[in-house]
Amino acid sequence: MDHLLFLAQERADSAWLALHSSGSQLTNSLSSLKDGARTSLQNALNSFRNQRFGEEVADRVRRWLAHLREVLSAVKPSEIYDRLFIFFVTEVTRTHMYFGGACFFFGGIFGMFVGMRLRSSLVAPQRMRAVVINSYKGIEAIGVVEDVVAPRIVEPHQVLVQVKAAGIDYLDIKVAQGYGRVLRQQLNKYNPNTEGEFPVVLGRDCSGVVVAVGRDVSRVEQGEEVWLAVPFYHPGTLSEYVVVSEEHVAPKPSQLTYEGAAALPYSILTAWDALVTQAGLGPQSTAGKRVLVHAGVSGVGVVALQLVRAWGGSITTTVSTRAAPLAHMLGAEDVITYDNSNFDKELLMREKYDVILNTVGQVLHDSCLKYCLPGGIVVTTTSSQLPSDSYGYIAGGLYSLYLRAKYWFVKTPWLTGGRLGTLEVKGDILEKVVPLINSGQLQAVVDKAYSAQDAEVAFAHVAKGEQIGRTVVRFSINTPVRNLGMAFWQDH
Numbered sequence: 492m493d494h495l496l497f498l499a500q501e502r503a504d505s506a507w508l509a510l511h512s513s514g515s516q517l518t519n520s521l522s523s524l525k526d527g528a529r530t531s532l533q534n535a536l537n538s539f540r541n542q543r544f545g546e547e548v549a550d551r552v553r554r555w556l557a558h559l560r561e562v563l564s565a566v567k568p569s570e571i572y573d574r575l576f577i578f579f580v581t582e583v584t585r586t587h588m589y590f591g592g593a594c595f596f597f598g599g600i601f602g603m604f605v606g607m608r609l610r611s612s613l614v615a616p617q618r619m620r621a622v623v624i625n626s627y628k629g630i631e632a633i634g635v636v637e638d639v640v641a642p643r644i645v646e647p648h649q650v651l652v653q654v655k656a657a658g659i660d661y662l663d664i665k666v667a668q669g670y671g672r673v674l675r676q677q678l679n680k681y682n683p684n685t686e687g688e689f690p691v692v693l694g695r696d697c698s699g700v701v702v703a704v705g706r707d708v709s710r711v712e713q714g715e716e717v718w719l720a721v722p723f724y725h726p727g728t729l730s731e732y733v734v735v736s737e738e739h740v741a742p743k744p745s746q747l748t749y750e751g752a753a754a755l756p757y758s759i760l761t762a763w764d765a766l767v768t769q770a771g772l773g774p775q776s777t778a779g780k781r782v783l784v785h786a787g788v789s790g791v792g793v794v795a796l797q798l799v800r801a802w803g804g805s806i807t808t809t810v811s812t813r814a815a816p817l818a819h820m821l822g823a824e825d826v827i828t829y830d831n832s833n834f835d836k837e838l839l840m841r842e843k844y845d846v847i848l849n850t851v852g853q854v855l856h857d858s859c860l861k862y863c864l865p866g867g868i869v870v871t872t873t874s875s876q877l878p879s880d881s882y883g884y885i886a887g888g889l890y891s892l893y894l895r896a897k898y899w900f901v902k903t904p905w906l907t908g909g910r911l912g913t914l915e916v917k918g919d920i921l922e923k924v925v926p927l928i929n930s931g932q933l934q935a936v937v938d939k940a941y942s943a944q945d946a947e948v949a950f951a952h953v954a955k956g957e958q959i960g961r962t963v964v965r966f967s968i969n970t971p972v973r974n975l976g977m978a979f980w981q982d983h
């Protein structure tokens with residue numbers, strides 16, 4: 492038995508020596524081949540410099556190929572295979588195999604992780620679908636086009652988002668009528684992603700997926716689901732792609748679908764500005780306060796009702812009869828229907844209010860003052876006319892010079908975001924309400940969801956003033972509904 496083991500060991504040693512000898516021979520051959528190739532290349536270059544590369548170069552190439560053929564003929568793959576087979580049979584143990592398999596497995600996982608982290612950034616196509624206007628003729632000017640120039644990241648703090656769904660705000664109809672046209676026209680001069688005054692992309696908020704980020708972006712990452720809102724003078728969100736400052740973006744709550752997330756951002760920012768910034772309400776200061784919200788099932792109204800309820804306030808709202816059940820579900824304790832009763836008489840029978848939120852407009856301003864406590868406050872969420880929209884030639888020129896000076900000297904271009912009055916359009920505020928969304932205290936209400944090609948029909952629906960909550964437009968296939976709660980919607 493010992494003799495057999497001795498013979499096996501001797502054969503293994505012989506195989507190893509033979510394999511080592513073959514490896515040395517192959518190394519010497521490759522080294523000789525490399526040296527020969529280097530010498531031939533150097534000689535060829537010298538011949539080229541001396542303009543004598545004709546037959547001399549051809550002869551050297553033939554000799555080099557002959558030498559290569561000779562080296563390759565000395566290599567016998569069958570012998571290498573036999574020697575490797577003997578080596579693995581006699582030297583490799585089961586422990587070696589387990590260790591190698593583990594290294595291969597963990598190495599593969601590590602490689603996949605590195606590849607995902609280093610994957611190249613996707614870019615938007617050169618052209619995209621968008622809902623735009625090419626004149627300020629109102630709702631008749633709204634159309635869906637397929638060849639809008641897709642935006643690109645031009646600043647290190649910008650984010651490129653692929654839009655999955657976008658909301659329609661009534662402010663978009665005012666933009667189609669010329670709201671903010673002077674300011675937008677001037678700011679477009681400093682925006683590389685716009686080519687002039689038209690087309691104007693509509694839309695104030697959306698949800699989607701981050702496609703690419705600038706080098707200084709830290710709030711979100713590529714591939715992350717986000718929701719966002721933009722000011723009225725910013726290029727809109729009703730398009731397949733949008734580029735915004737990272738200040739406008741926040742991670743999308745997992746409880747919301749893309750449609751639900753698209754219906755909330757601009758309404759949240761508007762309601763937050765009215766209730767918190769102007770009226771001084773909040774989690775610590777709302778309990779015991781009486782709050783009246785006109786049009787409580789509008790886009791801003793549904794958010795305001797839920798915020799006041801979550802903060803412990805007492806809510807009265809005015810709605811249509813068909814929306815009354817929803818108003819109760821959203822937290823209104825006292826619901827006044829204005830289509831089958833005189834809500835002025837109804838309000839006279841009630842105590843006055845600490846805060847009145849007017850989401851309808853100037854027509855209710857005097858009424859709001861009448862039913863507000865002496866120390867109370869009335870807040871209007873509708874956009875007032877901008878003075879710049881009525882500037883003439885001289886005033887408009889001075890306004891243009893002011894914006895140019897502000898851009899170059901104060902360094903606050905449109906790209907960094909901004910505000911109109913007290914309305915602050917930033918993702919920080921969206922992040923503040925995420926706990927309420929996760930707990931079910933703030934839910935989206937989507938009236939109808941339209942496909943992108945039906946955006947004109949969607950705007951006609953919004954213009955009627957009969958929507959409950961928000962109307963949204965899809966730009967991609969919807970993901971399955973996940974615990975949408977109050978966020979019901981109808982396909983159209």
